[in-house]
Amino acid sequence: MATFPTGDRVTGREGRRTVGSRLLALLDVFTADQPQLMLSEISRLADVPLSTAHRLVGELTAWGALERGVDGKYRIGLKLWELGSLAPQGLPLREVALPLMEDLYEATHENVQLSVREGSSVIFVERLAGRGAVPVLTRVGGRFAIHATGGGLVLLAHAPPEIQEQVLAGPLQRFTPMTITNSAELRRVLAEIRLKGYALSDRQVTDDAFSVAAPVRGKKDEVVAALSLVVAYDNAVPAHLVPLVLSTARSISRLLGAPGSQHSKDARSLGNRMNADERRRPTRRR
DSSP states (O other): OOOOOOOOOOSSSTOOHHHHHHHHHHHHTTTSOOOOOOOOHHHHHTTTOOOHHHHHHHHHHHTEEEETTTSEEEOHHHHHHHHHSSSSSTTTEEEEHHHHHHHHHHHSSSSSEEEEEETTTEEEEEEEEEESSSSOOTTTTEETTTTTTHHHHHHHSSSOHHHHHHHSSOOOSSSSTSOOOOHHHHHHHHHHHHHSSOOOEESSTTTTEEEEEEEOOTTTTTEEEEEEEEEEEEOHHHHHHHHHHHHHHHHHHHHTTGGGGOOOOOOHHHHHHHHHHHHHHHTTOO
């Protein structure tokens, strides 16, 4: 464990915090809701004395982790973005997936998203969206509740049992009247996702969005990410969308070296079966 000179520790409330923990605390106060902060705000939110915050923020700014605008407010710097892109679940995955995501976007002109799991949260590492696509609450680099989005449901369905039980223990945040907040119902949905190989999220995040998601697998056939397509609820026809998403996710998995993706079922046959179901239920509203 790293140690620091006595001069790098302070007394009182800071007495047990290392320099590293204080630096991380200063960075951790920046969020999507508050991406720009004054020094005094950073000090207060991080619970770091103003004099200490002034010194450490200066060091972070000199290194490039933070940037200071002409208005005096600080924001996250490009240096952290550069480092973040080196994460194993970031750049390599995005480089492989992006061309195929672009193909899916060109075929649909809808929101195409790539997400990964971190703990009990879902993080979006890439997103393509058209001007006319339904608005979504997600953003690249942002976290979201794992139990509501299509991609999150896929990742949760294939998460370790302890993560699943942690989420199922709740509470499960409600975003719309359609959000699943009952643990027994969520458990049933997760089992169905594992059986079918894809997830449907019907207006669980916003009242006007429908999501289809499928797992992206790595070299050991483990689920490393989720590919999702988010469309307007009024235009959602799962029989058309599911095969597209499954085929694209399978292609990404194949490029990542997933053994099972080399000989998996043809998505077109699934589409034919789903279309047959649609014809048997012609009045069903999506």
